[in-house]
Amino acid sequence: MLKLFRFLRPYRIVIVLVMALILMQSLAELYLPTLMADIVNEGVVKGDTSYIWRMGGYMMGVTIIGTVVSVLASLYASRIASGFGRIVRGKVFSHVESFSMHEFDKIGTASLITRTTNDINQVQQVLMMMLRLMVMAPMMCIGGIIMALYKDAELTLVLVVALPVLAGAIWLIVSKGLPYFKAIQKKLDRLNLVLREGLTGIRVIRSFNRIEHEKVRFEDANRDLMNNAIKVNQIMAVMMPVMMLIMNISTIAIVWFGGWRIDSGAMGVGDLMAFIQYAMQIMFSLLMFSMMFVMVPRASASAVRIGEVLELQPSVTDTAETALSSRGSSGVVEFHNVSFNYPGAERPALSDISFSALPGEVTAIIGGTGSGKSTLFHLIPRFFDAAGGSVQIGGTDVTKWPQDQLRQYISLVPQKAVLFSGSVQDNIRYGKEDATDEEIRQAAETAQALEFIETMPEGFQSVLAQGGTNLSGGQKQRLSIARALVRKPRIYLFDDSFSALDYKTDAKLRAALKEVTSDAAVLIVAQRVSTVMDADRIIVLDEGRIAGVGTHRELMEDSEVYREIVASQLSEEESA
Incomplete structure (x- = not known):
């Protein structure tokens, strides 16, 4: 996946800006519990209303700053990810256009479509998540631990026990789900292949009365994908309850031992409240890490498939000799x-x-x-x-x-007539972009297509369905011949x-x-x-x-x- 990130070069400055904004957001979120602790310890406990209002104003300001930078970080991260997807799709499409028939036969059209759409979307989504979490998760984890130690080092022993348990549970769940995430892409390929064959071959399917057979094929591929997705979701559904159970038990332990610390005068009530929030921030940062561990392998599988297309060199290439x-x-x-x-x-x-x-x-x-x-x-x-x-x-x-x-x-009229969605005129002009209306008419006349074109509702401006399905086989052939003739090769x-x-x-x-x-x-x-x-x-x-x-x-x-x-x-x- 790192190889694909070379396409992020146009966004280097914006990426640095996003990192800076997320850093500011993380600092703001880490500072808020400390402000709250000060309000409780100095304002509520001592009854100092003016202090409460003053520190409350600080909290409001920090919250507004954190919200603004969070929105800006999300906006720029979305732009980076979308731009990255656009660049990679363009690179893949232009590279595929240079393939010979060998390469198309090797990868398959259905797989190329999946790689250009779904696989790139997977990488794009993970990139956006990484831009947000790559800085925030470690900042919140490390910063939370530092702040928790600052509030009460002895109470941090609760986290020393809880965090390895939480990390182990996340690792166990994620490791069970990863194989299913990797299999999803192949099953999507299969579903796309069956769907494409079913739609493009609908006339043959109906003529041989094989509709039920194709329904079964599609249902099998669809159910296979569904079963795989259900297994993934069943495994991943366990993560949140386990997380909440460990977090709630940790909170109870923190309150229990924190109460003893308060009774002994070692810490204040506000410090305990702040400590609980820092503990939650640390645990949620681990959850962020776990989401990255889930999504990155799936995106890596997609990135490998995209890389295979980009690294596959066409067997038919131009030589370095003079043109x-x-x-x-x-x-x-x-x-x-x-x-x-x-x-x-x-x-x-x-x-x-x-x-x-x-x-x-x-x-x-x-x-x-x-x-x-x-x-x-x-x-x-x-x-x-x-x-x-x-x-x-x-x-x-x-x-x-x-x-x-x-x-x-050369003008080639293939064995199977290929027409594109658009007007009759557009399809003939496909052979020569600057062809005049007279040249198009003459080519149609030579190809014996003028007669049926003039009977169409809008003549040369009549719109053809995708693949020319609203024309007969002979009419499609004649339009293909007219497209070749207008080029005058x-x-x-x-x-x-x-x-x-x-x-x-x-x-x-x-x-x-x-x-x-x-x-x-x-x-x-x-x-x-x-x-x-x-x-x-x-x-x-x-x-x-x-x-x-x-x-x-x-x-x-x-x-x-x-x-x-x-x-x-x-x-x-x-x-x-």
Whole structure:
């Protein structure tokens, strides 16, 4: 957790101010019992009313000062903790944005969400508590002991017996509860995972009538978290009664032995009253310590999880070489003996892949499920780096390109259409921030999306639901394609982006694409033969290897794998 506190550097001066304010508050609280003792001993016992009023005024002043500094300390501590949370959330989010797919797969999306929200909140709350108690608890404990000794050293023997008993009871209770506190975060991860799957997959759940099954999954995860939380609360609920029992017994002992001291004339009534208050302050300071011992381990577990994210280095990084200029480089995409392995996979996803995709041409990639088509695509914008060989754009290895410049060259339409909450216009403009209304309209028209957009209530200003759930699959795909087109890049990557379109729309879209992508390299991954038949070059993948390269006619003659794919989809007349 200490590693995360480096993000407190902007608040160093404010932290010092908070410490000073809490020190003043502690001194004020330690001084009040002494003033009260003086009022009883000198004013009440001797009947000196003027002394009572004068010292009462001092007490009122000290109380007001203590209240003001306490409020200011709480205010600034809250600002520090909130600012710390904001900084850490920003650091985590920006770092996660640099992750490759490997890192996302390693940690998991649900866990990343929990770490960015709940875990940071845990550390933030403990930081605020530490800012208040880190100075106050030791000050009240040490100061209370000193003042108690000053009032009556012999009576302090009661505290010598009571404090170890109290500390031992707190330690025993806290040690029993700590394992459950540490387990809570993992159980929250599990609950978040089940909840996320249940909400994002609601259509599949309903279509397979698995609502009851998902309810049971959620109930199990929820009950597991609840049972753990109940056990923690049951253990911690014992602390306050034990504390009060020990404190009340200590008070009785102090009054009992203090009475003897008063009878012997060794101390005054006011001193006994002050001694009791100092004893309570000492014991409550131990309670403050115990709360820190409870919260800090839980926050430490959260801090470790946050640290794991911040310390995890992305496997895809920019090199220290000179940044390339995006001007003057061609859009030629070349694969040279490329291979790729997923971690833990039994066999390579890609092996010995070599081909070229030229500007002005359409290069199509086809193959069975699991043949490596999408993996091949992900190597071009460097979502992954090749394990062997090289992927080049414009004659330069993509690993030598700065990632932001590389991706400015590329427009990717993913296999699963991803839309964001906002208007239709905002989603298309996502591909190019400064796109004009005319450019957006033209991109929508080319993507065959203009017709359905104009039928929407507010046209391009119509608001989409989260994930575009108020659109059909084909409509979402066409908006994704329009977003790619508005960018006007040098390389287009269509990863099975026409699968939800009917054959007529598919054909119209491909014909429109030829007109606007004449100077760019176009790579298409597709399952449907009809989508790739007219491509300038078709690459057939089979189990991660190239099984054929050529036009439709050439492959019909030379590639058995391609003929099998064609035969499974088209009649003899259509394939001819």
